[in-house]
Amino acid sequence: MQLSPEQFHTLFDRAAQPVLLVQDGVITQCSSRAEGLIAPGSPIRELLPPDAVLQELIAAAPTVLPLRLRTGYVTAQVQPLEGALLLFLPVGDDDACTSALSRAAQAVSAPLTTLLSASGTIFPLLADVEDPVLQRNLAVLSRSCYQLLRASENLGDLSAALRGRLPLSMEKTDLTDFLDDFSQTAGDLCLQAGRELDVELPQAPIYLWADRRQLRRVSVRRAYLRLTDGGEGMTPEVLTSAFSRYAQPQAQDDPRAGAGFSLPVVQAVIQAHGGTILLQSQKDRGTDVTLTLPVGLPQEQALLRSPRVTVDRSGGFVPELVELSDALPPEAYDVQNFL
16 A cells, blocks of 8 residues: 555544654655654655664564654654555653653652661561461562562653653673673573573673663664564554553553563663664564664773762662562562572
């Protein structure tokens, strides 16, 4: 099906989302809500990530990718259409929603701080009690603390990202060494969830500036990271809203689904590092995620020589356990493992 200008505007001028039509590598039509974001006639190549291949996108299943507009990067849904592309852009963020996220993060943080303080006192007193039911309940309570901590961090970071203030503590990082260390911890945890983590890394070091704590959550020359699974996959409806900050979880009755904030936070972290994220998925056929990160270090004379002061924002909690708290069994949070 090929759309004439009249058909395009009839179909999409009343849509809530801004919509672009791309033909022969050029944006030929913009819906009424996309006016002012980009001018018709602009080459799509100028707006795509450096690693995106237009012909592959046209031939691929529906996917999403970052798109650079005048207002900054946005996540566009890509829908192939017989040699053309339809790009569905997100609706603009509401400042009221951003403020609501910030207030929600604060509302969760206050009682969570009390809960963590109390559990830090109670858990050691009960860890040696030989009662399987009690120990199981302690593990469930411990995991719940991690889940609340993850929700609180996601809410706070998402609110900060919407304001352009995502906190980053950049340091020189060997990405190969970082991922090797990360995969060992994550691999052991995946086994406890009945999954196996296979990792292939280059032998040579890859240096870049990165916030190591934030990178653990996402789980020019550029480094390419590809993560693939053969799991349940996503429906087209879920895929197109995967990076939406206000989308509902895929299955609200599935405890693994969480609140739906993780992927928007991952996207914000990657973009704050100057990278991109590409998500492809098909129902019952798994999910494929490609991350790109800029490689290289600043000029030697630009480096700070003063001692580096760092702050542990995790409060002593294992980052991998925080991020996987909705997927791991309670046994992974046995309080005896943390004493």
